[in-house]
Amino acid sequence: MHYLVHKLYTERGNLFSIFSTSMIGIFASFFLMLAFANLIDQATLGIYQYLIATVSIIASISLTGINSAIIRATSKRQFSFLTIALRYAIYSAIFPLVIALIAASYYTFNGNFIFAGGILFGTIALLLLQIQLRYNAIYVGIEEFKRSNYLLKASALGPLLILLPALFFLNNPAILVILYFTSSLLGVSLVLFVLKTKKQIAALTSQHQSTFDESKNNKKNLWFSFHQSIVAVMNTAASHLDRIIVFQLLGPAATAIYFISMSIPDRLRNILKQFEPYLFSKFSKYTPEAAASTLGLKFVLGLIAIIPFFLCYILIAPHFFRLFLPQYIEAIPLTIMYSATLFASVAVIPYSKMKAHSKDAPFYIFTILFMFLKIIFIGLGAFHFGLEGAIVGATLATLLSTLNVFLLAKKM
Structure with a gap:
């Protein structure tokens, strides 16, 4: 995160650009909140919030801190780390997926198919979204801030454009949770396709072979990502546990x-x-x-x-x-x-x-x-x-x- 801030504000001075992108995300979520409050009943909204909180905590157990490590590595032009980072990002998704399967099995056994489907497929969609957003960290590291903003805007506007119309005829909280994360995933994936991101990143990694020094740096970056992931899990839990507690008690x-x-x-x-x-x-x-x-x-x-x-x-x-x-x-x-x-x-x-x-x-x-x-x-x-x-x-x-x-x- 320190590298993200340093690149954005002390080197390039993109304060207005990043602020405007953040504001788009805030206002998009605000309008969605108004739509949820007026178009679906309280019980459905409560279940939806419970599922969103549960899925967010489960998915955070993946190696989410790898983004900070990617920014640090690419800002120093250590592009050989990208192959390792993207591979570990996929491997790390296995653990939360297993947890989601266990939770879904529990709810299925108890006959609660809405909770089971929302947690399982919502977690899958969010994990895929997290993997795609790794490319945003690369763009930040190589100072392609304009492209980074495109990805962040697509992630924020996707749910507004897809989920908002769906609220007029859908009242199933599990489907709404899946749609929420899937719409962000579709928006980000579309931007990645248009920008030809994967070809650009592949060209970068192919031009930079790993040396002995870079191998040591890659290990340091990987260890840094583990530390950042622990912080990310705690932050996510602090942000979402309250809704789970209120749901269970009230x-x-x-x-x-x-x-x-x-x-x-x-x-x-x-x-x-x-x-x-x-x-x-x-x-x-x-x-x-x-x-x-x-x-x-x-x-x-x-x-x-x-x-x-x-x-x-x-x-x-x-x-x-x-x-x-x-x-x-x-x-x-x-x-x-x-x-x-x-x-x-x-x-x-x-x-x-x-x-x-x-x-x-x-x-x-x-x-x-x-x-x-x-x-x-x-x-x-x-x-x-x-x-x-x-x-x-x-x-x-x-x-x-x-x-x-x-x-x-x-x-x-």
Whole structure:
């Protein structure tokens, strides 16, 4: 990830291009959320969210960190690593596929064919998508950012163009999950075909034979990918486990309300997260001591800057829900409660500083703590106080993790 940020922002200055691509993805998911909320019932949406979360966690157990290693290798023109990386990417898909088969067999044995089909075929589609997106990492490494953006836009717009019409006549959550990942896969595959990507990459690898030094570098890159994969699994679990917990404790309808309550604040936070690479490049220019000396002031100013957005959301959210999400009126007090997490957007400041100056240990601490905070707070909250408790738990976990990353970055 460090190489991705460095290439994009300090060498080429493609801030606007990458920001616009990210915004397309955010708004595409926002419009899909509105469509799901208005075109299918709460129970179906809850099951869909449960299946999406389950499939995402299972598929993350593959070697997802290989992308960071590919970026690092190709940025140094170590193209012999590509053959190894793409081969390991395929091999690593076997383990999550076995897990998906076991889960599907369990649900089939219990007569739940919707869950079985959604988990198995959804995992297959997502694993294929992950393999295809390895080529995006190559484009980033060789500084073909325009082509990289084409792939990312296709991945985001595919579900919007295919899944949105399907919602008018489909109400099967398993089929919707499969369509979601398959539509992204089709979009990315089409762009890869048009750009003749595989021929271009094959030409690169054929021109660069592996030497003894490159073999050592390939081993280092492969080990780096294992480390990055562990972090990726923990991040995915932290992002999706809450919906699984709420589903198991409160049921599908409550899961749908939980998801809708959090959707808009989460997307607003994601918009601000797009500035992380820019902040990373800024912090990288200073020594750890110099960056830490101004971190507290930047953190406080960031909190103050968020106050107007927080107040606007509290005022606008009730009217927005009544107008565009009439089936989820009961989510209004929940989303107002969860809007406190908008202040967690300021975590992008210490997190960027930590990435610029720290080693791997702080990231493990931050990710593991955030994951366990969410599990404990949401689990206890949902068990004792229902949906309100789950939302309070998610809010507290997010805010405490923000404080945690600030303290970690301050010590670096």
